[in-house]
Amino acid sequence: MRVLALGGSGGMGRATVRAALTYDFVTEIVVAGIDGELAERFVASLNDPRVRNLSLDITDSQALRQAMDSVDVVLNSTGPFFRFGVPILTAAIEAGKHYCDICDDWQPTLQMLELSEQAQRKGVKAVIGLGASPGIINLLSVKAASTLDQVDTLVSAWKLSGAINDDDGFTPPPTAGQVDAAAVHLMHCLSEKIRILHQGQFIDSKPLEHSVLDFPTLGELDVWSLGHPEAVTLVRRFPQLQNCYNGMLGIEDLVADLRAVAEAVANGQVSVDDAARQLAGDGGRAARQERLAAKDRADVPSALAYAAGYKNGQPATAGAFIGNRPSGGMATITGIPHALFLPLLHHGDIQRTGVFAPEEVIDPDRFFELFDPFCGEQGADLTVLCSAD
Structure with a gap:
């Protein structure tokens, strides 16, 4: 699986890339961002031949589409999403690439959900808002x-x-x-x-x-x-x-x-x-x-x-x-769920094509099963309470 990590050298993007590299089925990650020097330093620190950096201005539509050509999946960490969410998802759908982001703005969320039929026609599976909140x-x-x-x-x-x-x-x-x-x-x-x-x-x-x-x-x-x-x-x-x-x-x-x-x-x-x-x-x-x-x-x-x-x-x-969360603060609690789109996609847990919110196509128990190893020896310690019990 070849992955384009947009904003992959930013705080949340770095957490996403590190988590994605724990999966052997990931054969390549392109860390793309406007700060080429930061992306280069980050990629060098990973010491993993599967990763390379790319200096990319996401507002350059032609360059963005060229970056998508050689990958299977687009992971988008580039915010704010009220500016960049819709155009990047649109580009991914047009390119026929599976897509996931951490969109936390409600207006573009509604706009992106309206692209579901286009994604279906292209055979694209897209999940928006798979971070901490939402996610x-x-x-x-x-x-x-x-x-x-x-x-x-x-x-x-x-x-x-x-x-x-x-x-x-x-x-x-x-x-x-x-x-x-x-x-x-x-x-x-x-x-x-x-x-x-x-x-x-x-x-x-x-x-x-x-x-x-x-x-x-x-x-x-x-x-x-x-x-x-x-x-x-x-x-x-x-x-x-x-x-x-x-x-x-x-x-x-x-x-x-x-x-x-x-x-x-x-x-x-x-x-x-x-x-x-x-x-x-x-x-x-x-x-x-x-x-x-x-x-x-x-x-x-x-x-x-x-x-x-x-x-x-x-x-x-x-x-x-x-009860437990990964160390690293907001970056990891957001970036790691984003990376979990990859095993969910790879193992067939996401079966429907189209554009969806996480709760529509992801089984919570399966998600937390994948999330647990990132939260220490006791896992995430999921707790569910009911006043009637």
């Missing part, structure tokens, strides 16, 4: 919902305190004017209306709306809503859903600051990129993480799924989370 958390949602006889509400939530990467030795030092893609994504999510499922209908709502979940064994958890793909894709797996949204945990002390910056973007006072620079700047990021860590509940996992509905005719709730 792992979608499959946790399936596990939680499956414990109930009827599920009405699904909420996926994660800690902002966990949204940092460990330094793997290839993180470039910040430069003047540099903008962090993850921070751009966050400001984009917070400065525009978000799509959620409410009382059986999709509505466009304000971000950072507060709710409280009564999570089995953990008690009350405060959640602030965020625009994410889970809110618009889980209903495809559970069409009876009435309510579905994604949110952040443990940001009580940051909500006012986030709202203020997001409002400035929404009013045109500052660009998304400049707001991201402010959010991710040395002082801003360090101060933010310190404030989050000070209030972090140790008993609450970094990401979880909550379901509400009925079991045995009575109201019930359920929850799912993993």
Whole structure:
């Protein structure tokens, strides 16, 4: 299997490439990115003849298609996805290449799902949003919902305190004017209306709306809503859903600051990129993480799924989370699931052609079976709880 890793020298891309190299059936990985020097250094460090680097500007459509010509699978880690998701998937489908990404924006998610018929005609299998959130958390949602006889509400939530990467030795030092893609994504999510499922209908709502979940064994958890793909894709797996949204945990002390910056973007006072620079700047990021860590509940996992509905005719709730995660921070918890598309594809676990969210075509138990070896001796320690049990 020959693989093109777009953004493969970035933080999450590097985690994807390292995980992909653990599989013998992978015969070649082309690490492609606009920073050719970084890609070259990263590839050299791997000391694996199956890997080579390619300097590539993904906005050059001709060069992008040429890069796809010699591979079987495209793994796309290049964000922000509200800019790059649709054109790259479109190119992969036109080239007849299987595709997977870590798209975490809901608008391009809907646009990419509309390309499913084109992918079917080309025999392409494409999974979008196979990272941590979305990705792992979608499959946790399936596990939680499956414990109930009827599920009405699904909420996926994660800690902002966990949204940092460990330094793997290839993180470039910040430069003047540099903008962090993850921070751009966050400001984009917070400065525009978000799509959620409410009382059986999709509505466009304000971000950072507060709710409280009564999570089995953990008690009350405060959640602030965020625009994410889970809110618009889980209903495809559970069409009876009435309510579905994604949110952040443990940001009580940051909500006012986030709202203020997001409002400035929404009013045109500052660009998304400049707001991201402010959010991710040395002082801003360090101060933010310190404030989050000070209030972090140790008993609450970094990401979880909550379901509400009925079991045995009575109201019930359920929850799912993993107790262990790979070392390396946000990069590995996102990049490793991305790489798992390869064994799922190779072993025939993904049977349908078209464009899908993870929960539509991936069996959670099979996924966590593949994920466990990356999480230490005890594996991911998948936990599923139900209030009716």
